[in-house]
Amino acid sequence: MIDVVGIGDDGWAGLDEVRRGLVAGAATLIGGRRHLDLVADHAPHADLVAWPSPLRPGLEALLEARGDAVILASGDPLRSGIGTTLVDLLGPESVRVLPAVGSDVLARARQGWSAEETVVVTAVGRDLRAVLPHLAPRARLVVLCSTGEDAARLGRLLTENGWGATMLTARWHLGGAEEGARSERADAFTATTPDLVVVCVEARSDDPVTAAAAGPVPGRPEDFIDHDGQLTKRDVRAGALARLRPAPGAHLWDLGAGNGSVALEWCLAVDRATATCVERDAARAARITANAQALGLAGRVDVVVGDTTTTDLSAFPVADAVFVGGGLDPDLLARAWSSLRPGARLVAHAVTLEGESALLDLHARTGGELTRTSIERAVTLGRFLSWTPARAVVQLAVTRTDPEDQP
DSSP states (O other), rough: OOOEEEEEETGGGGGHHHHHHHHOOOOOOOEOOOHHHHHHOOTTTTEEOOOOOSHHHHHHHHHHHHHOEEEEESSSSSSSSSSHHHHHHGGGGGGGEOOOOOHHHHHHHTTTTTGGGOOOEEOOTSSSGGGGGGOOTTTTEEEESSSSHHHHHHHHHHHHTOOOOOOOEEETTTTSHHHHHEEEGGGGGGOOOOSSEEEEEOOOOOOHHHHOSSSSOOOGGGGOOOOSSOSSHHHHHHHHHHHHHOTTTTTEEEEEEEOOOHHHHHHSSSSTTTEEEEOOHHHHHHHHHHHHHTTTTTTTTTEEEEEEEOOOGGSSSOOSSSOOOOSHHHHHHHHHHHHHHHOOOOEEOOHHHHHHHHEEEEEHHOOOOEEEEOEEEEEEEETEEEEOOOOEEEEEEEEETTTTOOO
8 A cells, every 4th residue: 555645835734643644654755856855854764765757667666666655745646646647557446645735726715716616727747728628708727837937828828819818816835835826817927937836717708709619519610620621510510419429538439530620529528538530631630630739639639540441440449439420331330330339329421322321221220310401501692691501411320239239
């Protein structure tokens, strides 16, 4: 059993008797140099060992050599901390976590924000654009930062994306003797703060178009991403995602992804959702990756350049849902369906008679819901408006319930 002791910026004074006993009685203390310095005077007989660098490659060997060690970590060790890494490495039954009050909790307390109305986003060692999917009018975020430059960087990022009116409050050294704060609009926040900083975000936009397009509900305007016209249009896309049912941590295969609109909205809809996109056009595949990064989805969208008719689907992470929007043929549908576990969902679109025939054939064997959607938009015709129809889209939506059911 490895004990992981959370410690705040108030050091020894903030530890309760249980955590003090573990630290004082440890033969070895492992942690960051700052944490070790906070308790060194109270553990005079302990061997103080700083984390290896790089951390993960040297961690297992260090723990094997120091099996009786007590680990020191910032605040809540399971909030973007070493506790999560240790549980992943050793298993939850081998790690006992004794948390302190985390910086995100202290920041909310200073702001007077409830936990229920606040989203915590970590940018520690990560791209600050991870904040972007959470922006909506009146959203409240606590952003965990890596350095004192992050508050100003966040201000620039928000301003570039139409959220310059957002109020940012940077708070540093929370709970310690050097605690401080600074509040400004995002478009005016240029100061570098001390390290150990979190930024409280009250999202506001001066641009009504930006504000109206925010939020997790699918069906964003086509220009929410860079594209060359090859994408599922918003009304049809919203219907597809309503049947794909994004869920936290769920994985989507987007086969024939085009510019990735379905996969990207799948990931934007809920936290931790991920996707694998297969797209044969290399330029479009690169555009999907660039769009994912611009939307703050880096690391959540994997792009495979290849033809859906020959790509090995078994090499992908297990799918909770599959969308087939391009390159539809009977063999692809059969392989996609046979790859699904019970409870997983398939949604496929066709705009050609051949594709429609493939969907009808699969539906005859699997059941599900067949729909045909026709969208008309009002466009200018001389001095008047006239309805202009888009191609009708036939959709098959089906959930796999029988593990033995093969098409």
